[in-house]
Amino acid sequence: MLREHFRQELRQLEQELLKMGKRVITAVRESVGALQALDVERARHVIADDEVINGCRAEIEEKTIQLIATQQPVASDLRELIAFLDLIVNLERMGDHAKGIAQIAQMHGSQPLLKPLIDIPRMAERVCAMIEDSLQAFLTRDIDLAQAVIERDNEIDKFHERILGELLSFMLHDPEAIRRATFLIWAAHNMERIADRATNICERIRFLVNPDDKTFFHP
Amino acid sequence: MEKGIIQTVKLNLFYDQFQALIDIDMEVPARRITAMIGPSGCGKSTLLRVFNRMNDMIDGVTVTGEVRIDGKNIFAPSTDLIALREKVGMVFQRPNPFPLSIYQNITFGLEVHALGNKREYSAQVQKALQDVILWDALKDRLNQSALDLSLEQQQRLCIARVLTMKPRIILMDEPCSALDPIATMRIEELMQELKKDYTIVIVTHNMQQAARASDFTAFMYLGKLIEFGETGQVFTRPREQLTENYISGRFG
Numbered sequence: 001m002l003r004e005h006f007r008q009e010l011r012q013l014e015q016e017l018l019k020m021g022k023r024v025i026t027a028v029r030e031s032v033g034a035l036q037a038l039d040v041e042r043a044r045h046v047i048a049d050d051e052v053i054n055g056c057r058a059e060i061e062e063k064t065i066q067l068i069a070t071q072q073p074v075a076s077d078l079r080e081l082i083a084f085l086d087l088i089v090n091l092e093r094m095g096d097h098a099k100g101i102a103q104i105a106q107m108h109g110s111q112p113l114l115k116p117l118i119d120i121p122r123m124a125e126r127v128c129a130m131i132e133d134s135l136q137a138f139l140t141r142d143i144d145l146a147q148a149v150i151e152r153d154n155e156i157d158k159f160h161e162r163i164l165g166e167l168l169s170f171m172l173h174d175p176e177a178i179r180r181a182t183f184l185i186w187a188a189h190n191m192e193r194i195a196d197r198a199t200n201i202c203e204r205i206r207f208l209v210n211p212d213d214k215t216f217f218h219p
Numbered sequence: 220m221e222k223g224i225i226q227t228v229k230l231n232l233f234y235d236q237f238q239a240l241i242d243i244d245m246e247v248p249a250r251r252i253t254a255m256i257g258p259s260g261c262g263k264s265t266l267l268r269v270f271n272r273m274n275d276m277i278d279g280v281t282v283t284g285e286v287r288i289d290g291k292n293i294f295a296p297s298t299d300l301i302a303l304r305e306k307v308g309m310v311f312q313r314p315n316p317f318p319l320s321i322y323q324n325i326t327f328g329l330e331v332h333a334l335g336n337k338r339e340y341s342a343q344v345q346k347a348l349q350d351v352i353l354w355d356a357l358k359d360r361l362n363q364s365a366l367d368l369s370l371e372q373q374q375r376l377c378i379a380r381v382l383t384m385k386p387r388i389i390l391m392d393e394p395c396s397a398l399d400p401i402a403t404m405r406i407e408e409l410m411q412e413l414k415k416d417y418t419i420v421i422v423t424h425n426m427q428q429a430a431r432a433s434d435f436t437a438f439m440y441l442g443k444l445i446e447f448g449e450t451g452q453v454f455t456r457p458r459e460q461l462t463e464n465y466i467s468g469r470f471g
Contacts (some may be wrong), residue, residue, distance in 0.1 A: 004408060070450060070454050192287070
């Protein structure tokens with residue numbers, strides 16, 4: 001019964017965060033889909049939706065600040081609200097990276113892709129699962145799941161390195177390929193950054209559950 | 220937002236020569252909690268007391284302007300004061316139960332106002348005590364003196380006593396100032412329940428209480444209403460510099 005009102009507000013914020021997260025996951029999938037198909041219209045949608053994601057961030061941030069100002073939270077309540085502020089920044093940046101991939105799809109032009117995309121879409125699927133699991137770990141305060149997501153980032157880094165190596169060899173063999181290879185390197189790099197942001201979220205969850213865990217201050 | 224249940228129009232109040240309220244124009248929304256804050260002597264308690272004309276009892280008080288409740292000016296000559304105070308109940312700083320049993324405290328108002336049927340009193344006592352979440356704790360000792368209850372229980376009982384009059388508006392004048400923090404929080408939770416059916420106006424010295432427990436906040440200073448707005452807005456981006464200075468502790 002105590003502070004029931006405050007708990008309700010927190011649950012509502014969680015729902016809003018979840019909605020924002022789902023939009024980000026859609027943006028990531030759609031951006032890679034747009035690149036794969038070189039579909040300029042699909043890319044345009046991703047870019048327009050980024051404004052909606054930014055709006056979600058602004059809204060959650062405002063509500064969080066209001067709760068801090070009006071409810072005087074302490075201890076885990078306070079850490080939870082600070083976590084919201086951190087999570088929305090990470091989600092918003094993921095959205096920016098997805099928008100970046102969509103912009104690459106637009107810049108690419110009508111020339112065919114340098115090679116059929118295989119690894120980047122695979123990477124995207126894994127990254128989307130990481131985002132989903134990081135949000136799930138936040139909602140359930142599941143530090144084991146959070147830790148598992150953090151470890152999965154290594155796999156993404158390996159994808160990134162492999163894609164980079166492959167595209168570099170394309171460039172070495174054919175200077176004509178440099179422009180298109182660079183686009184794909186950017187896309188893979190953005191994807192790798194998105195995974196890092198999911199990792200940030202999971203490190204924040206560890207701190208939320210265990211405030212003595214300061215590992216996230218040493219990236 | 221639906222029209223305010225209480226509206227003040229160019230309300231001025233004087234204690235003899237001293238002007239305690241200056242041109243107050245305010246609308247209190249129905250079924251919400253409105254907190255009035257401001258430094259001592261700013262007029263917030265005076266304004267609260269205007270809403271059920273408690274100031275009438277003080278010599279030398281003159282009022283100009285209007286206070287409309289449900290659209291009717293409560294200072295109109297035709298106003299039935301007793302009906303007004305049934306409609307607008309009040310809870311005070313220190314719990315003030317009558318030196319009677321718990322049961323009689325609840326039925327007192329019903330008897331005085333000759334409301335309801337005596338055979339239904341038991342049911343009404345139960346309902347009132349349930350509404351303030353006292354029933355389970357007190358149902359087996361309704362004949363004990365109300366003065367033996369804890370301060371928090373006494374304050375809940377006083378709220379229950381107000382509820383039996385079926386008011387639409389409950390005025391609270393620092394209802395938690397005699398209570399410890401846990402009891403305070405419980406009363407605040409109770410207010411959240413009550414606002415589903417009642418309009419609550421609370422005067423508080425405790426700014427944190429206004430912030431966490433109210434939907435709207437009125438900030439008063441030197442007899443003037445400086446700012447009125449949603450509590451979330453007032454405490455994060457007040458429109459007036461004076462409000463900001465006060466809530467951030469720069470004066471007052």
